[in-house]
Amino acid sequence: MCRFFTIWMCTSLLHLILCIVCAFGLYETAPPHIIVFMADDLGWNDVGFHGSNQIPTPNIDALGYNGIILNRHYVLPSSTPSRIAFFTGLYPIRLGMRMQGEGIRGGEPRGLPLNIKILPEYLRGLGYTTKLIGKWHMGYHTPQYTPLHRGFDTFLGFYNSHISYYDYRYSNKNMSGYDMHRGDDPAHGFNREYATDLFTDEAIRIIENHEVPRPLYLQLSHLAVHGPLEQPIDEYNDRETIQIREPNRRKYAKMVSKLDKSVGAIVHALGEKGMLRDSLILFLTDNGAPSIGRCGNYGSNYPLRGTKYTLHEGGVRGVAALWSSRLQKAARVSNELVHITDWLPTLYSAAGGDLKDLGEIDGIDQWRVLSEGYGRGREKLLLNINEVSKTEGAIYSRFKLLRGENGFYDGYYGDSGRTLETPPYTEVVLNSTVSQSITYHLGGPVTQPSTMLQLRRDGTVQCDTNLTYSDKRLLTSCNVTECLFDIVNDPCETKNVAEVYVRIAKDLDRYLEYYGHILERQMITRVDWFADPRMRNDTWEPWINSGAVIYVSNAADMLGNLIYYIHISIIFVSILLNNYI
Structure with missing residues (x-):
């Protein structure tokens, strides 16, 4: 009897301890599979959960409605700086090599400094x-x-800013060549498969062949929807976008729709493999749409001001959504400030990593704030300081300070997408592959239609209805004087309130001044003609031997450039001598 009582007491005590551990989140679960979709140049107004009826994105919308729509997610104004910030958790101004400026052009001898450890390297240390x-x-x-030398086990993709969707070529100045690689080698032999489909198929193969007990980090950095405007050949896709009259906008819409189908197909593959329940899925864009001008893709940031390349909301307030069954508080719109530098510590924390491993970074861990819906996130963030274009900006709470302008890119562009008739919106989302996968593989209901509609209203930016869209083109430039915007009450940046909130403006002035002292100034790097693909079987590839020149900071740039030009001069002279002899 005493023995039975002792056993009963022990098992009851163990049960109580387990309950307490689970209740306080102390039980160590397996690291989640982390799946990142990074779209390229996707506009704020080009997904349904921000209120547009124009382009159906039911799979992306379903991720947001069943997870978290990040309504104040900030990125950098162009591709290279955003990707640098995502992978390093650092503001690009710290890194030298013009990382806060223009994206890397094909043939430029510069890159993310080799002494900076990035996200996949940290995750490898956790067994990913x-x-x-x-x-x-x-x-x-x-x-x-x-x-493959920066922490990734496998790679299928392209090195440059973009390629053509069917023949995978990139051109810069008078140089043009093939840019598709598997691992370190050129990946020839693809039969003109549309790039979005090619990358989706590769992701599905990886998932199908993955050994489930080991955590997977899979990043699908889509070409879509960067220019050139090359639509997929898909009859069903044509019917979805037939109501869009502007032909280039209609092409773009088909490209977005194909991107959305990619999200659905990969979520389905995760479910079929039994990985969905233990996955964390992040969808984001690297910057806003370039509605006009260089690399214009006819994307829409409506009603936000500005495009890609600017620090206005249309350039840096990026589409983002987070989904995971591990989120404790989901089906909501978050208005917390989130910066793209935050994903390194946030994903590392969600994976069970010790944040001390990351050292001093600019990103902060937002996992508990996002998962539980309460706690302290961030109050301030640096948008960027580009001393070459003379543009800079920062945010404190609901206020944003800007200095400088980017010319006509700072206007208002893009279709409102609010006028088209569509099928019952929530029915389309409920029938999406993502919604069906969540229902089937997780065994629970998805967010219901009434909640979806409320979340959509919460995720839609509303601006001053007394101003028409064309009227707003006449706004005062931030070139003459600095601009302070109340981006909560005036998200379309129509009114400069610097003279009303003088103290806030001065605080942000000091904040920018502080980072101005940290900034590594940009040095001019020129396209190297020795990178010409014609010298390497018509393919863009590394053209300098390992160890020939290693850039680690701007302090080394001048010496590095000198060594580099001596190096290529020797090669050039050698070629001439060989030809002469």
């Missing part, structure tokens, strides 16, 4: 297998700068 598909755009002048 790491896969990258799609765009790299962080340097490739020597092999050391390419994905």
Whole structure:
């Protein structure tokens, strides 16, 4: 009897301890599979959960409605700086090599400094297998700068800012060549498969062949929806976008729709493999749409001001949504400030990593704030300081300070997408592949239609109805004087309130001044003609031997450039002598 009582007491006590551990989140679960979709140049108004009826994005919308729509998610104004910030958790102004400025052009001998550890390298230390598909755009002048040497186990994709969707070519100035790689080698032999489909198929193969007990980090950095405007050949896709009259906008819509189908197909594959329940899925864009001008893709940031390349909301307030069955408080719109630098510590924390491993970074861990819906996130963030274009900006709470302008990119562009008739919106979302996968594989209901509609209203930016869209083109430039905007009450940046909130403006002035002292100034790097693909079987590849030149900071740039030009001069003279002899 005493023995039975002792056993009963022990098992009851163990049960109580387990209950307490689970209740306080102290039970150590297996690290989640982390799946990142990074779209390229996607506009704020080009997904349904921000209120547009124009382009159906039911799979992306379903991720947001069943997870968290991040309504104040900030990125950098162009591709390379955003990707640098995502992978490093650092503001690009710290890194030298013009990382806060223009994206890396094909043939430029620069890249993310090799002494900076990035996200896949940290995750490898936690036992993850790491896969990258799609765009790299962080340097490739020597092999050391390419994905397999920066923490990724496998890579299928392209090195430059973009390629054509069917023949995978990139052109810069008078140089043009093939840019598709598997691992370190050119990936020839694809039969003109549309790039979005090619990358989706590769992701599905990785998931199908993955050993489930090991955590997977899979990043699909899509070419879509960066220019050139090359639509997929898909009859059903044509019917979805037939109501859009502007032909280029209609092409773009088909590209977005194909991107949305990619999200659905990969979520379905995760479910079929039994990985969905233990996955964390992040969808984001690297910057706003370039509605006009250079690399214009006819995307829409409506009603936000500005496009890609600017620090106005249309350039840096990026589409983002987070989904995981591990989120304790889901089906909501978050208005917390989130910056793209936050994903390194946030994903590392969600994976069970010790944040001390990351050292001093600018990003902060937002996992508990996002998962539980309460706690302290961030109050301030630096948008960027570009001393070459003379633009800079920062945010404190609901206020944003800007200095400088980017010309006509700072106006208002893009279709409102609010006028088209569509099928019952919630029915389309409920029938999406993502919604069906969540229902079937997780065994629970998805967010219901009434809640979806409320979340959509909460995720839609509303501006002053007394101003028409064309009227707003007449706004005062921030070139003459600095602009302070109340981006909560005036998200379309129509009124400069610097003279009303003088103290806030001065605080942000000091904040920018502080980072101005940290900034590593940009040095001019020119396209190297020795990178010409014609010298390497018509293919963009690393053209400098490993160790020939390694850039670590701007302090080394001048010496590095000198060594580099001596190096290529020797090669050039050698070629001339060989030809002469």
